[in-house]
Amino acid sequence: MRKPAEVLPLLQQLQTSSGVDLVTKEEAVLAAYEQAQSSKGSIFVKVLTIAGGIFSMALLIAFLALADAFNTSGSMILIGSILTGLGLVAGLKMKHLMLDTISVTLFIAGLIILTVGLGWEQPSVTGVCLILLIIGCISLVLAGNYVLAFVAVLVVLGALYVLPMSGYLHLLLQGIIAWGYTLFLLHESNLVKLHPKMTILYHPIRLGLICTLLGIYFYEWVYLQFGTYQYVYAYFPYGSLLVIAAILYASVPVVRRTGITSKHLPWIIIVCWGLLLSPVVFAPDILCALLILLVSFSVRDNSGLVLGIAGLVFYVGKYYYDLQVSLLTKSILLVIPGIIFGALYFVLTKYFENDEKI
Amino acid sequence: MSTPNREDLHLIGRITELPAESIQQALEEHVYRDKQEWRRFLPIFFLSLGIGFTVAGILFFFAYNWASLHKFVRIGLIEGLLVIATLAVLLSKLSPLVRKLILTGAAVLVGVLLAVFGQVYQTGADAYDLFLAWTLAIALWVAVAHFAPLWLLFILLCNITYYLYSLQTGAYGIELQRTTVLFLINLLFAVAGILLEHGKEAWRLSNWSVRIVTLAAAGWGTFSGILACTDDPTAGALVLFLGTFYPACAVGIWLGLQRRQLFYLCILPFSLIIQIAAWLLAQSSDTAMVLMVLIFVVASTCLLVWWLINLQKKYTHEKTC
Numbered sequence: 001m002r003k004p005a006e007v008l009p010l011l012q013q014l015q016t017s018s019g020v021d022l023v024t025k026e027e028a029v030l031a032a033y034e035q036a037q038s039s040k041g042s043i044f045v046k047v048l049t050i051a052g053g054i055f056s057m058a059l060l061i062a063f064l065a066l067a068d069a070f071n072t073s074g075s076m077i078l079i080g081s082i083l084t085g086l087g088l089v090a091g092l093k094m095k096h097l098m099l100d101t102i103s104v105t106l107f108i109a110g111l112i113i114l115t116v117g118l119g120w121e122q123p124s125v126t127g128v129c130l131i132l133l134i135i136g137c138i139s140l141v142l143a144g145n146y147v148l149a150f151v152a153v154l155v156v157l158g159a160l161y162v163l164p165m166s167g168y169l170h171l172l173l174q175g176i177i178a179w180g181y182t183l184f185l186l187h188e189s190n191l192v193k194l195h196p197k198m199t200i201l202y203h204p205i206r207l208g209l210i211c212t213l214l215g216i217y218f219y220e221w222v223y224l225q226f227g228t229y230q231y232v233y234a235y236f237p238y239g240s241l242l243v244i245a246a247i248l249y250a251s252v253p254v255v256r257r258t259g260i261t262s263k264h265l266p267w268i269i270i271v272c273w274g275l276l277l278s279p280v281v282f283a284p285d286i287l288c289a290l291l292i293l294l295v296s297f298s299v300r301d302n303s304g305l306v307l308g309i310a311g312l313v314f315y316v317g318k319y320y321y322d323l324q325v326s327l328l329t330k331s332i333l334l335v336i337p338g339i340i341f342g343a344l345y346f347v348l349t350k351y352f353e354n355d356e357k358i
Numbered sequence: 359m360s361t362p363n364r365e366d367l368h369l370i371g372r373i374t375e376l377p378a379e380s381i382q383q384a385l386e387e388h389v390y391r392d393k394q395e396w397r398r399f400l401p402i403f404f405l406s407l408g409i410g411f412t413v414a415g416i417l418f419f420f421a422y423n424w425a426s427l428h429k430f431v432r433i434g435l436i437e438g439l440l441v442i443a444t445l446a447v448l449l450s451k452l453s454p455l456v457r458k459l460i461l462t463g464a465a466v467l468v469g470v471l472l473a474v475f476g477q478v479y480q481t482g483a484d485a486y487d488l489f490l491a492w493t494l495a496i497a498l499w500v501a502v503a504h505f506a507p508l509w510l511l512f513i514l515l516c517n518i519t520y521y522l523y524s525l526q527t528g529a530y531g532i533e534l535q536r537t538t539v540l541f542l543i544n545l546l547f548a549v550a551g552i553l554l555e556h557g558k559e560a561w562r563l564s565n566w567s568v569r570i571v572t573l574a575a576a577g578w579g580t581f582s583g584i585l586a587c588t589d590d591p592t593a594g595a596l597v598l599f600l601g602t603f604y605p606a607c608a609v610g611i612w613l614g615l616q617r618r619q620l621f622y623l624c625i626l627p628f629s630l631i632i633q634i635a636a637w638l639l640a641q642s643s644d645t646a647m648v649l650m651v652l653i654f655v656v657a658s659t660c661l662l663v664w665w666l667i668n669l670q671k672k673y674t675h676e677k678t679c
Contacts, residue, residue: 002360006360010362010366011370013362014362014376014384017384018383020374020375020376020377020380021375022374022375025373029369029370029373029374032369032373033369036369037674042620042670044624045624048624048628048666049663052628052631052659052660055632055635055655056655056656056659059648059651059652063645063649063652066645066648100663101656101660101663102660188381188385189378189379189381189385190378192371192372192378192381193371193377193381196372199372202368257386257390257391258400297391298391299389299390300389300391326422327421328418331419331421332415334411334412334414334415334418335412335415338408338409338410338412339408339412341405342405342409342412343408344404345401348401348404349401
């Protein structure tokens with residue numbers, strides 16, 4: 001966090017580069033830093049808040065169950081709605097990390113009870129998903145802290161994904177979420193100026209998009225293991241093509257930043273990159289993990305980078321595990337990309353060394 | 359002059375009239391990865407993928423041919439890899455980090471070798487024998503390499519060895535006794551890690567590794583506390599737990615206050631909150647008690663967070679003055 005003495009030089013530096021008068025707003029900026037500091041805690045305190053919230057949520061649900069509050073779907077919907085609303089209000093009004101435990105507990109417990117009640121009352125999955133989608137959108141707009149906003153993003157994207165739709169639309173949705181993530185991170189400055197609340201929602205939405213992108217494929221893998229929905233291989237890979245397009249779009253500023261000055265080389269790299277990704281067109285999970293890794297590294301999002309690497313390792317392993325071929329064929333299918341990547345390493349190292357010498 | 363980070367640009371962008379283009383320019387200049395970082399990352403990324411895929415391909419090739427390989431070839435292959443790895447560590451001119459990573463890989467291969475040995479000769483040994491042999495075989499490497507991931511592997515093996523020993527030999531039939539000993543094993547390593555911080559720089563372990571081991575110790579300690587309330591333990595097991603965990607907890611909290619490390623002040627009091635909640639629920643699990651426990655957990659967590667935030671502000675203020 002900034003010391004007060006560092007704020008003025010910072011404003012002067014940005015004023016010089018932008019030509020906009022910032023120094024006169026020094027007091028307002030200092031007040032904003034102080035307010036941010038008061039609501040900021042170390043990572044351990046945040047994890048403690050979440051752990052306490054989850055423990056409390058389990059106890060709250062246990063208490064309500066023992067008190068026979070869940071005898072009817074109507075009571076569950078009522079209690080769930082009240083708790084969700086109270087959680088949102090608590091998050092809005094009580095802007096202190098200490099009280100986040102209460103708002104998180106009420107919000108998550110309320111959502112769980114509400115979802116179960118709705119499912120009981122309204123067996124139609126579409127109806128439940130649409131209601132949760134509306135609640136998630138309202139919660140995202142009203143959310144006053146990081147955890148509530150993060151949970152709201154997961155509710156919105158999760159409800160959208162679970163909404164019954166054809167295989168084509170499901171695949172397209174994956175691609176749309178991937179594009180949403182890419183544009184969200186690469187156009188950060190436009191989002192900051194869109195609305196003051198975006199600076200609070202930026203990190204939870206970013207993390208929510210990453211968790212959804214990686215989580216939907218994990219969900220599908222578990223579902224496919226135990227279900228029969230084989231759409232991934234039955235339909236044209238619209239979603240994967242959209243993800244490949246997002247990767248290529250995200251690669252353009254990367255190629256620019258590596259300092260490759262040749263006119264045609266960047267386009268050659270982009271085309272080669274696209275061709276390299278084509279063998280995994282039926283593995284959108286690997287493509288999404290690669291996208292997350294690329295974009296997270298580019299914008300210096302370390303948590304996204306770690307999740308991207310973990311996702312890439314997991315989904316590549318899953319890809320080869322699920323391949324219905326002999327061990328010898330798998331061995332060949334592993335060594336060939338290994339050699340290609342090794343060759344790319346040498347080509348890049350050579351190019352950068354020559355470029356440095358020049 | 360300090361450069362603006364992401365939080366600065368978000369805050370200033372929100373409060374002032376700084377346009378989006380200037381924010382984007384500042385992000386690209388001061389926050390986003392620059393040319394040098396990309397030029398370091400891309401080769402390492404492709405090299406890691408290349409090595410990972412090639413090694414996996416080779417492993418799959420051997421897996422395909424495994425059944426038809428002679429037993430000497432099977433054992434010889436792994437021993438050969440081990441020898442090559444250790445020679446690379448001893449004689450190569452690679453950076454110390456790469457050599458330590460190779461040694462970690464070699465330490466994993468020791469376990470693979472023992473497993474293959476057991477598979478080939480069908481020794482019929484207990485599983486804990488394998489882990490015990492593995493632990494002892496790599497102990498010298500762990501002590502000499504002084505590499506945090508290797509230490510964590512060693513500690514993990516110690517935990518698994520003891521756990522399997524107690525299950526398979528029935529030496530400690532009481533669950534509380536088993537979990538308390540696991541707590542003590544991890545506590546020993548955590549204390550060693552903390553004490554080494556005062557030693558020579560070369561002997562110090564990274565903060566994150568000491569914290570992982572402390573977390574493991576706290577985890578086993580918390581689980582033991584829950585068992586002490588719920589499992590009707592023997593007097594001996596209870597005395598062992600009470601005589602070790604709570605004094606260690608008190609020392610840990612004192613240490614956290616002395617060193618101004620919020621990590622210990624977070625996990626240890628939270629462990630106590632969980633144990634008190636478990637004790638209350640063990641007395642009665644009717645509706646009124648669950649409500650009381652809920653209020654206790656929420657209130658105590660809030661108070662703990664409030665105390666920690668105030669401590670953090672105090673430490674930050676003392677640092678800036």
